[in-house]
Amino acid sequence: xxxxxRRKVTGFINEAACLIFAALAMLVLFLILxxxxxxxxxxxxxxxxxxxxxxxxxxxxxxxNALIGxxxxxxxxxxxxxxxxxxxxxxxxxxxxxxxxxxxxxACRVLTGVPSLIKGLFIFTILVLPTGDxxxxxxxxxxxxxxxxxxxxxxxxxxxxxxxxxxxxxxxxGATKKQTVMMLxxxxxxxxxxxxxxxxxxxxxxxxxxxxxxxxxSQFWLENLMQxxxxxxxxxxTYGISPFSDWQQQAWGAALVLVVIILAxxxxxxxxxxxxxxxxxx
Amino acid sequence: xxxxxxxxxxxxxxxxxxxxxLALTGSIFLVVLWGARPAIxxxxxxxxxxxxxxxxxxLYGAVPVIVGxxxxxxxxxxxxxxxGVAAAIFLGELAPSWIKKPASFTVxxxxxxxxxxxxxxxxxxxxxxxxxxxxxxxxxxxxxxxxFQGPSLGVGVLAASLVLAMMILPTIxxxxxxIMRAVPVELREAVFALGSTRWEMIVKVVLxxxxxxIMGATLLGxxxxxxxxxxxxxxxxxxxxxxxxxxxxxxxxxxxxxxxFPEAFDLQLSALLLLGLTLxxxxxxxxxxxxxxxxxxxxxLKNQGGAVNGKQ
Numbered sequence: 001x002x003x004x005x006r007r008k009v010t011g012f013i014n015e016a017a018c019l020i021f022a023a024l025a026m027l028v029l030f031l032i033l034x035x036x037x038x039x040x041x042x043x044x045x046x047x048x049x050x051x052x053x054x055x056x057x058x059x060x061x062x063x064x065n066a067l068i069g070x071x072x073x074x075x076x077x078x079x080x081x082x083x084x085x086x087x088x089x090x091x092x093x094x095x096x097x098x099x100x101x102x103x104x105x106x107a108c109r110v111l112t113g114v115p116s117l118i119k120g121l122f123i124f125t126i127l128v129l130p131t132g133d134x135x136x137x138x139x140x141x142x143x144x145x146x147x148x149x150x151x152x153x154x155x156x157x158x159x160x161x162x163x164x165x166x167x168x169x170x171x172x173x174g175a176t177k178k179q180t181v182m183m184l185x186x187x188x189x190x191x192x193x194x195x196x197x198x199x200x201x202x203x204x205x206x207x208x209x210x211x212x213x214x215x216x217x218s219q220f221w222l223e224n225l226m227q228x229x230x231x232x233x234x235x236x237x238t239y240g241i242s243p244f245s246d247w248q249q250q251a252w253g254a255a256l257v258l259v260v261i262i263l264a265x266x267x268x269x270x271x272x273x274x275x276x277x278x279x280x281x282x
Numbered sequence: 283x284x285x286x287x288x289x290x291x292x293x294x295x296x297x298x299x300x301x302x303x304l305a306l307t308g309s310i311f312l313v314v315l316w317g318a319r320p321a322i323x324x325x326x327x328x329x330x331x332x333x334x335x336x337x338x339x340x341l342y343g344a345v346p347v348i349v350g351x352x353x354x355x356x357x358x359x360x361x362x363x364x365x366g367v368a369a370a371i372f373l374g375e376l377a378p379s380w381i382k383k384p385a386s387f388t389v390x391x392x393x394x395x396x397x398x399x400x401x402x403x404x405x406x407x408x409x410x411x412x413x414x415x416x417x418x419x420x421x422x423x424x425x426x427x428x429x430f431q432g433p434s435l436g437v438g439v440l441a442a443s444l445v446l447a448m449m450i451l452p453t454i455x456x457x458x459x460x461i462m463r464a465v466p467v468e469l470r471e472a473v474f475a476l477g478s479t480r481w482e483m484i485v486k487v488v489l490x491x492x493x494x495x496i497m498g499a500t501l502l503g504x505x506x507x508x509x510x511x512x513x514x515x516x517x518x519x520x521x522x523x524x525x526x527x528x529x530x531x532x533x534x535x536x537x538x539x540x541x542x543f544p545e546a547f548d549l550q551l552s553a554l555l556l557l558g559l560t561l562x563x564x565x566x567x568x569x570x571x572x573x574x575x576x577x578x579x580x581x582x583l584k585n586q587g588g589a590v591n592g593k594q
Contacts, residue, residue, distance in 0.1 A: 011481030015376050021368035022377075025455060026385065028448050029392045032403050039406075084299050091296035104300040106573065107307045113502065113569030114310065114562060115509025117536050121558040122310045124543075125317040148303060178292040206396025209511040209536070213543055233398045237512055240402045248406070255399050266394045270387060 036256050043253025053219055053230075056244045063254050065221050069229035072222060073136055073215065074204050077143035081204075082197055084144075085151025090181055092152070093159035105156075108149035119145045120210030128214055134228040139215030143204045151200045158192030159185055161280075191276050195269045202265035206258065208233035232258045311562060318556035320549055329556060335522040335533075337542065342553035344560060346524045350532040351561070353525055354439055354514065355507035358446035363500050365447075366454030374459040375484055386459065393452035401516035404445040409436035409517055416440070417529055431527040437519035440528040445513050450503035457502060461495035461579055462488050498575030505568040509561060511536035535561045 047062055054061030092101045123142040128134055162185045170180040186193075208231075216228040217238060232254055239251035321329065325342060332343020373386050413436030421432030465488050473483045489496075519531020520541055533541075535557050546554055 007479050007482065011479040014481050015372075018368045018372040018376060021365050022372035022385065022389075025365065025369045025392070025451055026388050028451070029388055029395075031407075032392075032395060032399070035403055035407050036399065084302060087296050087299035088303055091293075091300045094293070094296065100297060100300055104303055107304050109573045110566060110569050111303070111307050113505045113565060113572065115506075115511065115536065115565055117509060117511040117539060118310065118314070118558055118562045118565075121317075121539070121555060122313050125313050125555065129317065145306065148306070152303060176289050176292075178289060181292070202394055206394075206398070208396065208398040209540060212540065216544060233396055233512075236398045236402055237516070240398075240405060241516060251402055252406075255402050258396060259399055262394055262396065263391060266391055 033259070036252065036259050039249075039252040040254075040256025043249050044256065048250070048253055049257070052221065053235075053250075056242075056247065059246070061246075061250065063230075063232065063235060063250065063257070065218065066230040066232050066235040066254065067257070069136060069139075069215070069218070069222050070205060070231040070233070072225075073140040073143055073211065073229070073231060074201060076137070076140035076225075077147055077204055078197065078201055080141070080144040081147035081151050081200065085148050085200075086155045086193065088148075088152045089155030089159055090185075092156040093185070094177065094181065105153070108153050111149040112153070115209075116146050116207050117209040117213070120213035123210070124213045133226065134214060134216035135226045136215050136222055136229040137225040139211045139229065139231065140225075142210040142214040143207060146207055146210060147200045147204050150203060151196055154196035154199065155189075155193055158189045158196055161192055162188045191272060195272050198265045198269045202262045202269075205265075206233055206262055208237055212237070311559070311566075314555055314559045314562060318552055318559050321552040321556040324549060325553075325556075329553070330560070333524065335538070337546075337550050340549050342550070342556075344535075344557055346522050347533050347535045347538045347557065348560070349524050350439070350518070351508055351534040351536070354442045354446055354518070354532070354534060355504055357439070357443035358450060358507045359500060359504055361443065361447035362451045362454055362503060366451050366499075366503070367458050367496060369451070369455045370458035370462060371484060371488075373455065374462045375488065376480075386456070389452050389455050391452075392448075393456070397449065397510060397513040398516075400445055400449055401513035404441060404513060404517040405437075408444060409441050412436050412441050412444075420529060429527050430529065432529055434529050435519060435531060437517055438527075438529050438531045439518070439525045442514045442518040442532070442534070445517055446507045446510060449510060449513060450506050453506060454499050454503045457499035457576065458492065458496050461492045461499065461576070464579075465491050492579065494575050495579030498572045498577075498579065501568050501572035501575065505565045505572060508568065509536055509565045511540050515540045 047060055049062060049067065050064045051060060051062035052065055053063070088104065092105060095101050120142050123138055123145065127138040127141065166184060166188070167180060170184045175183070211231050212234050215231060215234075217234045218228045218230045222229045236251050236255045236258065239247040239254065242248065242251075321342065325332070329342065330344050330348070332341070333345040334341050334343050335346055336342070369389065373382060373389065377385060413434055417432075417434030417436060417440065420430040421434040424430040425432050469487050469491070470483055473487050478486065514534050515537035518533060518537055520533055520537060521531040522533050522538065523530070525532035539554050539558055542550065543554055
């Protein structure tokens, strides 16, 4: 009997250890969020969000051009990556067993794991190196390379949720493959696809290395796509490692803006998924 | 048979997107290789074995940064895997259902925080803490040992490994939890029926079956740690030396590229691209292995049901 008691105690101790480790992991998140809010909130006001950076020591500098630069690059990248990614997702969903689909799926998984820095080096070598010019366009294309494998895999997953019965009903009515995809599958999966896109936007918005290597940074407003541009993540990096306390303060402010945008996209996505699942009765 | 209008075109059009992705994957390697040609011609294989990185004399070797990359990533794995697997056991097996969902979501949110934010936090919160706390302790009490020699600057191998560990923890936790959840209920019930406790069920059934998948999750985390750029750059101290202690400043492949790339040209640029190519090759292999391991586990669990104990 003493043996049984020991087994129970062992179980209890180990389970408690697991609880503590899980709590520790969550504590890390709260610690990070706490510091970002505590140090960042003081930097944020309207001028900060809408004006150009100022030289060190001159008050009133802001992240306006970085917000615009990030917005434009992420926007363009989303357009590009969504069109390629969802089209490929349709192929994977329509021909799931084909050899091309299997290879593409593996390529996407591996591509997801390739460091985004390398994707930046790739775009740098084909777009920046020949012309010698860093540009917002190159930044956008680098971000789209980061997004494409993610959107492809998640859109396939979302298209898969449209049930076989529905598809068969559509074919039974004489619809072609194209009609079934365009008029049944895509509209039905629209909610899921928007979630996939939102998560991809959140992923791209936080990328700093690929943007630094392709769009560099800038102190001015973005006037055309062939210029270097400032962006939020790169600004957090350059200001963060600078030795000036007012720039460091602005780095915390910019980090707060970035984190709020990204976490909001993630929370909205999770809520939408929960609502869609409930509607489908899962 | 006659195909309806545009039907063949539709399939070809969507297939073209898939082919484009394959071309993209292949061209990343080829393009970076092309950019690295001058460095390959200048140094050849010796690049991988030379211990000097000196832009002033135009001499480039990969040893210091490769050692830095491997040391920080392995340390991060050593810290994050036990924590991550324990957290996954709690989130997947032990927690009451009303905690499971929100807690798992919280951990997944950690993965969404951009690396530059981890870097900023590391630089201003973790680094000062290491400098005065654990770093100071190591320097003054264990400084006579080879791997703990000071001075305690705060930035360095220890800071980089801790930040990396924080960053890969959610990946490892989330994937391990998914893999453990796939262990069939019948097996669990069978062990309970033999009179085991919940913990014995976890140790004797869930963990052995999930072992391969957890290794896959570990490799995915390793891949992420090896290639992580910004967060490491901000806390590692950026010294192109082979690290000799937890407290020494060092450099990883990714952090060196971030540091020197914007001002590099000619041979230095090409040497950085060659480093990038090396990193790409390493992470590519790690990821192929990881994807294979994770797929194998979930495939076996899905398709062989009860026969998962290696017998098929």
